[in-house]
Amino acid sequence: MRALPVDSKVLVDGDGAVGDPASLGVAVLLANWTRTNLSDSSFSVAASQQLNHLLYVAPRNANGAISHREDQVQLWADFVYMAPPFIAYYGALSTGDTSQSIDLLQEAYDQCRLYRDILRDADAGLWKHIVLGSGEQDLTHWGTGNAWAAAGMLRVLETIRHSRVSSQFEAQKGNLTLWIDEIVGSAWKHQQTNGTLLNVLDDPRSFADSSSTALLAAATFRLASITRDFSHVLPATRAFQLIQQSLDSDGWLLNTVDPLTFNTPSAPGVHSPEGQAFVLLLESAWRDLVASSII
Numbered sequence: 001m002r003a004l005p006v007d008s009k010v011l012v013d014g015d016g017a018v019g020d021p022a023s024l025g026v027a028v029l030l031a032n033w034t035r036t037n038l039s040d041s042s043f044s045v046a047a048s049q050q051l052n053h054l055l056y057v058a059p060r061n062a063n064g065a066i067s068h069r070e071d072q073v074q075l076w077a078d079f080v081y082m083a084p085p086f087i088a089y090y091g092a093l094s095t096g097d098t099s100q101s102i103d104l105l106q107e108a109y110d111q112c113r114l115y116r117d118i119l120r121d122a123d124a125g126l127w128k129h130i131v132l133g134s135g136e137q138d139l140t141h142w143g144t145g146n147a148w149a150a151a152g153m154l155r156v157l158e159t160i161r162h163s164r165v166s167s168q169f170e171a172q173k174g175n176l177t178l179w180i181d182e183i184v185g186s187a188w189k190h191q192q193t194n195g196t197l198l199n200v201l202d203d204p205r206s207f208a209d210s211s212s213t214a215l216l217a218a219a220t221f222r223l224a225s226i227t228r229d230f231s232h233v234l235p236a237t238r239a240f241q242l243i244q245q246s247l248d249s250d251g252w253l254l255n256t257v258d259p260l261t262f263n264t265p266s267a268p269g270v271h272s273p274e275g276q277a278f279v280l281l282l283e284s285a286w287r288d289l290v291a292s293s294i295i
């Protein structure tokens, strides 16, 4: 962050993406709140400029959804993990200003809702990956896109739940819970016998993808920890076993989708940074579910 030009209004160069730089925002807010030099406002300023960019500069769809792209309005399921959790976290930390706190938590919820309104296919219970705008769209039910949406909504839900104004968000928390459950429940319907999900969840011609399998299992375990509804834990546990068997001796996750093409497996010997991160999220979600289930 300190390497960015001083006039940059976002946290890193997003290569045209609105959401991606904002995904660092939670860490920047934490860096601000835990800084030892209290005269150093640089983290706070960087976070507030990033928030300002998201809310007031980035293009929006007619329904109010903030675009995932800077140069045109285009909605990607990925956005739901990148931006709403940051907006929500900013709101939860705005403890000195209750109305700002409520407004930002509501905005984070609304972005999830507005994205779902556009991306969800009701029949499948799954989300499309990329819609609107010119250039390439991806109308498939991409595994990782659904995982980004479920896990992103989960982070918003958890942030609202742990905020001081949680009791004012009962309806929103209920909806987020249903919407996460809808995705994970619909995804596991297409689970293969060895525990994996396919890169396009409901397309049998697609290939096995460990990345989305890992993040959807993590989201399933986290959701169960909150709701104490264990209906989807069994398929997620089978997925967890598959992931454990899909790590090489150095700990790299095998059988990932190439995170840049979305529709081809990673080349032999090439690893997926996001798949690798999903393994850690899965392991910690499992650990917390087990810990919270010991009576």
Ligand SMILES: *[C@@H]1O[C@H](CO)[C@@H](O)[C@H](O)[C@H]1NC(C)=O
Residues within 6 Å of the ligand: 037, 038, 039, 040, 041
């Ligand atoms: C603390 O931050 C201020 C403002 O950025 C800076 O001028 C000062 O040198 C910092 N102090 C230390 C000990 O780093």
Ligand SMILES: *[C@@H]1O[C@H](CO)[C@@H](O)[C@H](O)[C@H]1NC(C)=O
Residues within 6 Å of the ligand: 029, 032, 033, 044, 045, 047, 048, 093
């Ligand atoms: C940064 O931390 C200070 C407390 O040290 C707080 O007053 C300020 O609101 C924080 N900035 C953000 C953007 O949360």
Ligand SMILES: *[C@@H]1O[C@H](CO)[C@@H](O)[C@H](O)[C@H]1NC(C)=O
Residues within 6 Å of the ligand: 113, 171, 172, 175
């Ligand atoms: C919750 O979702 C339902 C169904 O989509 C919707 O009618 C309702 O307005 C939502 N509630 C809130 C607070 O957004």
Ligand SMILES: *[C@@H]1O[C@H](CO)[C@@H](O)[C@H](O)[C@H]1NC(C)=O
Residues within 6 Å of the ligand: 192, 193, 194, 195, 196, 207, 208, 246, 255
């Ligand atoms: C799991 O099964 C799928 C077919 O459903 C197959 O393509 C994939 O290679 C298998 N994964 C492992 C790790 O054996």
